[in-house]
Amino acid sequence: MEPLDIELEEGELELPAEPMHLNMGPSHPAMHGTVRMVLELSGETIARADVQVGYLHRGFEKMCERGTWAQVFPYVDRLNYVSPMLNNVGYALAVEKLCGIAVPDRCQWYRMALGELARISDHLTCDGAMAMELGAFTPFLWFIKAREMVWDILEEETGARLTHSFGRIGGMAEPPTPDFKKLCAAALPEILHVVEEGERLLLNNRIFLDRLENVGAISGPDAIALGWTGPCLRATGVSYDIRKVHPYLKYDEVDFDVPVGTKGDTLDRFLVRLGEIRQSKRIIEQAIARMADHGPVNCDDPRVVLPAKSEVYTTIEATIQHFKLIMEGAKVPAGEVYSYTEAGNGELGFYLVSDGSGTPYRVRIRPPCFQIVGGVAKLIEGRMLADIVPTFGSLNMIGGECDH
Amino acid sequence: MATFKLDGKSVPFEPGDTIIRAADRQGLTIPHYCWHPGLSAPANCRMCLVEILPKPGQRPLSLDILELDTKSGEYKPVQKPKLQPACYMTPAEGMEVLGDSSPHVVRARHDVQEYLLLNHPVDCPICDQSGECTLQDYWLAYQKTPKRMHDEPVHKPKGVEFGPTIVYDGERCVMCTRCVRFMAEVAKDPVLDMRERGNLNEIVVSPGRQLEGHYTFMTEHVCPVGALTTKDFRFKARVWFLRTVASVCQGCATGCNAHLDYDPRYNKAYRYRPRDNEKVNKYWMCDEGMLTYKEAHDGRVLEASVGAVARTTTQALEEVTSLFAGVPAEAVGIVLSARYSLEDNWALLELGRVLIGTPNVYWSGRPDGYEDDILIHHDKNSNTRGVKELAPAARPFQALVDAVKARSITHVLALGGAAPGDASALGAAKVVTIAAHRGPFTELAAVVLPATSWAEHSGTYVNAKGMRQIAEKALEPLGSSKPAWKQVAEVATALGYEPSWIKLKHIRGQLIGSAAIDGHALAVAAGSASAE
Numbered sequence: 001m002e003p004l005d006i007e008l009e010e011g012e013l014e015l016p017a018e019p020m021h022l023n024m025g026p027s028h029p030a031m032h033g034t035v036r037m038v039l040e041l042s043g044e045t046i047a048r049a050d051v052q053v054g055y056l057h058r059g060f061e062k063m064c065e066r067g068t069w070a071q072v073f074p075y076v077d078r079l080n081y082v083s084p085m086l087n088n089v090g091y092a093l094a095v096e097k098l099c100g101i102a103v104p105d106r107c108q109w110y111r112m113a114l115g116e117l118a119r120i121s122d123h124l125t126c127d128g129a130m131a132m133e134l135g136a137f138t139p140f141l142w143f144i145k146a147r148e149m150v151w152d153i154l155e156e157e158t159g160a161r162l163t164h165s166f167g168r169i170g171g172m173a174e175p176p177t178p179d180f181k182k183l184c185a186a187a188l189p190e191i192l193h194v195v196e197e198g199e200r201l202l203l204n205n206r207i208f209l210d211r212l213e214n215v216g217a218i219s220g221p222d223a224i225a226l227g228w229t230g231p232c233l234r235a236t237g238v239s240y241d242i243r244k245v246h247p248y249l250k251y252d253e254v255d256f257d258v259p260v261g262t263k264g265d266t267l268d269r270f271l272v273r274l275g276e277i278r279q280s281k282r283i284i285e286q287a288i289a290r291m292a293d294h295g296p297v298n299c300d301d302p303r304v305v306l307p308a309k310s311e312v313y314t315t316i317e318a319t320i321q322h323f324k325l326i327m328e329g330a331k332v333p334a335g336e337v338y339s340y341t342e343a344g345n346g347e348l349g350f351y352l353v354s355d356g357s358g359t360p361y362r363v364r365i366r367p368p369c370f371q372i373v374g375g376v377a378k379l380i381e382g383r384m385l386a387d388i389v390p391t392f393g394s395l396n397m398i399g400g401e402c403d404h
Numbered sequence: 405m406a407t408f409k410l411d412g413k414s415v416p417f418e419p420g421d422t423i424i425r426a427a428d429r430q431g432l433t434i435p436h437y438c439w440h441p442g443l444s445a446p447a448n449c450r451m452c453l454v455e456i457l458p459k460p461g462q463r464p465l466s467l468d469i470l471e472l473d474t475k476s477g478e479y480k481p482v483q484k485p486k487l488q489p490a491c492y493m494t495p496a497e498g499m500e501v502l503g504d505s506s507p508h509v510v511r512a513r514h515d516v517q518e519y520l521l522l523n524h525p526v527d528c529p530i531c532d533q534s535g536e537c538t539l540q541d542y543w544l545a546y547q548k549t550p551k552r553m554h555d556e557p558v559h560k561p562k563g564v565e566f567g568p569t570i571v572y573d574g575e576r577c578v579m580c581t582r583c584v585r586f587m588a589e590v591a592k593d594p595v596l597d598m599r600e601r602g603n604l605n606e607i608v609v610s611p612g613r614q615l616e617g618h619y620t621f622m623t624e625h626v627c628p629v630g631a632l633t634t635k636d637f638r639f640k641a642r643v644w645f646l647r648t649v650a651s652v653c654q655g656c657a658t659g660c661n662a663h664l665d666y667d668p669r670y671n672k673a674y675r676y677r678p679r680d681n682e683k684v685n686k687y688w689m690c691d692e693g694m695l696t697y698k699e700a701h702d703g704r705v706l707e708a709s710v711g712a713v714a715r716t717t718t719q720a721l722e723e724v725t726s727l728f729a730g731v732p733a734e735a736v737g738i739v740l741s742a743r744y745s746l747e748d749n750w751a752l753l754e755l756g757r758v759l760i761g762t763p764n765v766y767w768s769g770r771p772d773g774y775e776d777d778i779l780i781h782h783d784k785n786s787n788t789r790g791v792k793e794l795a796p797a798a799r800p801f802q803a804l805v806d807a808v809k810a811r812s813i814t815h816v817l818a819l820g821g822a823a824p825g826d827a828s829a830l831g832a833a834k835v836v837t838i839a840a841h842r843g844p845f846t847e848l849a850a851v852v853l854p855a856t857s858w859a860e861h862s863g864t865y866v867n868a869k870g871m872r873q874i875a876e877k878a879l880e881p882l883g884s885s886k887p888a889w890k891q892v893a894e895v896a897t898a899l900g901y902e903p904s905w906i907k908l909k910h911i912r913g914q915l916i917g918s919a920a921i922d923g924h925a926l927a928v929a930a931g932s933a934s935a936e
Contacts, residue, residue: 302548315551316524320543323528327535327644331544 033399068329230346329358706883
């Protein structure tokens with residue numbers, strides 16, 4: 001029997017060589033939140049990638065312009081919903097900058113401790129989820145176990161596990177609970193212990209390292225050109241951390257290092273986050289050591305801070321204050337402000353415009369994720385299809401933040 | 405013009421002005437409770453205190469006081485400037501007045517406000533004034549401090565019925581006496597006064613009298629706090645849910661400018677408040693007028709009907725077509741209404757004179773009523789003058805009755821339900837009426853088409869002084885109603901004509917200037933055009 005292809009010319013058996021188009025997302029399990037990638041594949045190699053955000057669109061900024069300034073807090077909870085406390089604090093700082101008020105020291109330390117707890121939760125979620133998407137389910141459970149410990153503290157403090165709405169203009173909703181320091185002191189070593197266990201499961205695993213090393217690499221100048229900030233930028237070796245460079249709250253009074261990477265690849269991003277968890281632990285320990293046990297948490301500016309409920313029910317002055325702040329909203333002086341903090345993913349900026357009324361005239365968010373997602377195509381073009389999962393996972397895109 | 409300086413800003417003034425009035429005219433508000441631009445100034449609230457700098461070379465007017473030195477804990481004799489009430493002081497050329505910029509004035513305002521709240525009840529959650537209360541506004545603006553006196557406050561009568569319309573709460577009262585002065589100076593019925601002294605002060609009605617008459621609602625309106633409330637608005641709505649439009653009262657030919665407050669959630673009007681207009685109503689309105697906001701809902705025609713049976717508008721228009729089939733133009737009578745806007749009347753006049761071509765134009769409205777020399781006009785229609793300017797040849801209602809009795813008119817196209825006299829004779833004719841409210845015309849009409857009230861569309865009304873005033877749209881049309889000028893266009897189409905107006909701007913374009921309509925000029929005195 002003659003072979004079938006004996007008469008065929010060379011090349012005729014090749015499959016059609018047109019590039020294949022593949023839609024990844026917007027509802028793919030590895031597409032955190034909802035983001036769509038239109039891929040042009042040549043075999044398994046990505047020839048071109050078109051990353052499209054906007055599938056999660058709530059009109060977030062417009063919603064903020066409907067209520068009072070204080071009613072924006074529940075909305076900013078839902079920006080980066082893995083570390084809502086950082087958003088709460090960021091927004092509160094922006095409005096306070098516009099009002100020209102400063103919160104008491106006790107509140108600043110409290111905000112720092114809560115914020116760093118949120119940062120730990122953010123990094124654990126990112127690193128854990130990325131490992132899980134590569135098949136490593138156990139480390140994911142380990143990291144989430146550590147995150148539960150963080151969330152237990154936050155729940156004790158705020159009453160909510162995820163969306164705390166705990167920030168207030170001129171302070172916080174409640175003072176620290178009497179057990180806050182004890183809870184932190186007990187949980188932090190435990191959290192670190194669990195993280196180290198999870199780490200050992202991954203960093204001695206050849207397959208895991210091979211999937212990460214030299215994958216999705218970007219140079220420092222390229223990352224800066226894309227507007228990257230946060231752990232993704234620091235993984236390239238650029239030591240830019242707003243807490244160090246433009247300190248706010250009491251960050252200039254605490255001792256901590258800024259972990260940086262060298263190659264800017266997926267493994268570096270993974271390791272920078274693990275390093276930051278350790279630095280956050282250091283910051284929290286210093287913050288709770290220096291936070292006073294007593295004293296005011298809220299500033300005493302009656303234009304923005306609600307009076308005590310016991311006073312509201314018994315005196316007309318406090319009733320009026322409460323009424324004015326709730327029904328009309330705190331009157332923020334007319335003007336504009338840009339205020340920025342280091343959130344889980346990098347620079348979280350709020351550009352606020354006030355017309356002097358009780359309602360924000362404009363709330364513009366500069367979410368760290370938006371710029372980072374803008375660089376995804378650059379990272380994955382020319383790589384294999386399977387590299388998208390660890391690369392995208394290590395960028396920690398949060399749908400709520402990318403709402404534009 | 406002579407000027408003085410308030411906090412460094414130059415303020416012009418006229419002879420007879422007080423500092424507060426001259427500043428108010430420039431948009432610089434000096435805080436006050438008892439002063440009202442339309443009333444005399446008793447200078448009793450002390451909120452408008454200002455510091456007046458001495459003339460160069462003169463000694464300042466000072467008071468010797470003892471001030472606590474917080475460092476040593478001892479009282480030391482010092483001097484502070486004698487502050488003056490801005491509502492009473494007349495400015496002089498070059499005078500330097502300090503308000504916000506004087507620490508003494510800031511301190512005085514704070515202390516006056518603190519005293520006013522000393523015995524004030526914790527009533528904001530149940531007070532109708534809450535949200536538009538001067539005490540609330542000024543606490544945040546000038547006091548900002550919590551309560552220092554925690555003793556039992558002085559209690560005074562609450563829920564006192566002053567009369568059929570007004571309820572008084574002594575504990576909320578700040579004793580500004582605006583209500584007392586209003587009744588004495590504007591309503592010319594000095595029925596209110598105050599008794600007792602100090603913190604036992606309260607407002608009372610003269611023994612044997614009630615607070616009654618035609619201007620009782622104004623006492624509530626001038627009250628800067630929640631001490632006086634009207635029974636009509638009491639506990640009906642919270643003011644921060646209300647929206648407001650500039651409206652014109654439809655109660656009589658005075659055409660008082662008013663704010664119409666309504667709740668957009670329920671599409672419901674809640675009250676009128678006077679809108680300041682020096683040329684018409686100054687700062688006031690009468691009780692009857694204040695209550696006419698209810699006519700946006702009461703007595704309304706909301707669905708079309710044929711022979712008093714409810715029908716859709718389409719069915720009613722079909723009935724109009726068959727009723728008017730083959731009727732000669734001379735047998736058709738057009739009835740304009742002094743209760744409707746210029747636009748509505750223009751549309752009906754256009755249909756009658758130009759499209760149908762009938763010479764028979766009449767006008768109707770409500771009968772005359774009570775009048776006084778303050779605001780209330782005997783003509784109870786809001787647009788009589790407008791109708792007469794639009795159609796000077798229009799004949800009165802009685803002429804229509806006579807024509808129908810004489811069988812020279814068999815078909816009538818009417819605007820509105822109101823009639824000034826007995827309309828029963830009109831039953832002999834086939835009457836089609838476009839009405840917002842029920843009345844004699846809708847009772848006997850063969851076809852009734854629902855129109856919107858003044859609150860549901862923008863319309864122009866000419867008051868007795870000949871001033872054109874626009875009442876803005878507040879509510880969405882109720883039921884199946886449409887603006888009357890739109891219903892007239894529908895009738896015109898049903899009768900086989902092509903109306904020349906589709907939008908309100910087409911009619912307004914015709915009304916501006918003295919456009920000739922079918923040979924007669926729209927009389928518009930250029931000087932009297934005033935659309936606020």
